[in-house]
Amino acid sequence: MMTITNADKRTNLICLTVAIGGLLFGFDTAVISGAVGLIKTQYLLDTTREGWFVSSGLVGCIAGVLVAGMLSDRIGRKRTILVSALAFFISGIGCGFAGGFAELVTARIVGGVGVGMASVISPMLIAEFAPADRRGRMIAYYQLAITVGILLAYCSDAFFVATVAREAWRPMFVAMAVPSVVFVLLLLRVPESPRWLVARGRKDKALEVLNRLRPMVVAEKEYAQIVGAAVRDTDRRVSLAMVRMPLLIGILLAVFQQFSGINAIIYYGPSIFEAAGIGGSNALIFQVIIGVINMLFTIVAIRWSDKYGRKFLLTTGLSGIVLSLVLCGVLFYTGHTQGIFLLVLLLLYIACFAFSLGPVTWIIINEIFPTPVRVRAVAVCTMALWIAVWVVGQFFPWMLAKMGAAVTFWLFAGFSLANFVFSWRVVKETRGKTLEEMEEVFVAPH
Numbered sequence: 430m431m432t433i434t435n436a437d438k439r440t441n442l443i444c445l446t447v448a449i450g451g452l453l454f455g456f457d458t459a460v461i462s463g464a465v466g467l468i469k470t471q472y473l474l475d476t477t478r479e480g481w482f483v484s485s486g487l488v489g490c491i492a493g494v495l496v497a498g499m500l501s502d503r504i505g506r507k508r509t510i511l512v513s514a515l516a517f518f519i520s521g522i523g524c525g526f527a528g529g530f531a532e533l534v535t536a537r538i539v540g541g542v543g544v545g546m547a548s549v550i551s552p553m554l555i556a557e558f559a560p561a562d563r564r565g566r567m568i569a570y571y572q573l574a575i576t577v578g579i580l581l582a583y584c585s586d587a588f589f590v591a592t593v594a595r596e597a598w599r600p601m602f603v604a605m606a607v608p609s610v611v612f613v614l615l616l617l618r619v620p621e622s623p624r625w626l627v628a629r630g631r632k633d634k635a636l637e638v639l640n641r642l643r644p645m646v647v648a649e650k651e652y653a654q655i656v657g658a659a660v661r662d663t664d665r666r667v668s669l670a671m672v673r674m675p676l677l678i679g680i681l682l683a684v685f686q687q688f689s690g691i692n693a694i695i696y697y698g699p700s701i702f703e704a705a706g707i708g709g710s711n712a713l714i715f716q717v718i719i720g721v722i723n724m725l726f727t728i729v730a731i732r733w734s735d736k737y738g739r740k741f742l743l744t745t746g747l748s749g750i751v752l753s754l755v756l757c758g759v760l761f762y763t764g765h766t767q768g769i770f771l772l773v774l775l776l777l778y779i780a781c782f783a784f785s786l787g788p789v790t791w792i793i794i795n796e797i798f799p800t801p802v803r804v805r806a807v808a809v810c811t812m813a814l815w816i817a818v819w820v821v822g823q824f825f826p827w828m829l830a831k832m833g834a835a836v837t838f839w840l841f842a843g844f845s846l847a848n849f850v851f852s853w854r855v856v857k858e859t860r861g862k863t864l865e866e867m868e869e870v871f872v873a874p875h
């Protein structure tokens with residue numbers, strides 16, 4: 430049995446704290462589902478303005494990814510994530526007290542900036558704190574937090590709709606300010622990343638942090654490895670061009686994650702059930718069931734990503750994803766959508782996503798790049814992910830209307846099959862390696 434030291438507990442707690450960035454990400458992206466209908470009615474939005482309102486968060490997100498990529502090497506990971514927490518707070522309060530539609534959109538953009546920044550820095554900072562043999566588990570905390578955030582947003586939206594008679598959308602947004610404040614307060618106790626400190630020449634401070642996070646002998650060994658890698662990286666002037674292969678892997682995994690149709694199914698799930706004749710007034714219940722399954726199955730990744738490896742989870746999960754999507758398509762094609770089968774297949778899909786594509790995509794993106802280019806490279810991959818979110822969001826309703834549900838599901842299945850082959854043949858296993866050992870596998874020699 431593995432013995433858990435105080436240093437282990439401390440590292441665990443720090444990674445859990447940083448993962449709250451994921452909770453705010455999930456909350457911010459899901460809160461809109463309950464608010465948009467109310468806002469549309471109140472401000473008499475036409476479809477263009479409604480579309481703008483929903484996508485304004487994504488615009489902020491893209492800006493946030495860019496800002497995180499530029500800021501974090503300069504001011505540090507910790508300060509950057511504090512800025513993101515602040516953005517969530519301002520957005521929650523700003524939306525909740527907005528005087529008109531323009532203010533509402535502006536505050537949504539600020540929230541999007543928070544999401545974009547957190548989606549780059551949270552998992553990356555966790556990767557930099559985590560010991561090699563538990564890094565998968567700890568980055569999966571971030572995915573778990575996203576799913577908790579989504580679920581919390583659904584529940585709080587439902588609560589305010591049921592209890593607030595006028596403008597229930599206002600408290601829905603203000604609710605986000607609460608976890609933001611908690612996040613800021615907890616972050617104050619999180620140290621700066623030892624890898625960033627070494628990169629900035631603050632070696633003593635880095636060793637001090639490592640001594641808090643690891644048993645002493647382990648801390649010294651890891652410190653020597655980090656310093657060694659920093660010297661090597663300076664000598665060979667590591668650049669983005671030298672990490673072409675991991676960049677390609679990261680970008681493709683990010684895009685494939687979204688082209689599996691996850692957000693279409695999470696957010697349009699209830700309308701899919703309704704279209705199939707099994708929704709009606711139960712839409713919210715279905716949404717909550719989807720959210721709970723999404724959350725629970727992420728725990729499998731927390732337990733297994735370091736034990737059985739990333740590739741095992743990816744390929745097993747993707748097999749289930751392809752199977753469930755193909756069968757969903759068959760149900761729609763043959764018109765057998767009434768009844769329990771569709772629900773079971775969509776839940777199978779969500780469960781498989783939750784233990785594979787969801788967490789493992791974030792795990793791999795955040796562990797395959799060397800420190801000098803890590804934040805820039807992670808930002809590029811994360812940007813690809815957000816652009817893919819936008820593409821699916823824009824085209825899913827159009828695809829449903831023009832091509833029909835069956836073909837849409839099969840298209841998602843096709844992308845996931847491509848991801849399966851890619852993950853099986855091209856992606857390299859990263860389990861158990863330190864970030865510095867990983868450099869030897871991934872960085873091309875000039």
Ligand code: BGC
Nearest residue numbers: 572575576691692723787788
């Ligand atoms: C994805 C999000 C998705 C979430 C669902 C994340 O890994 O990046 O787009 O909404 O999982 O749990």
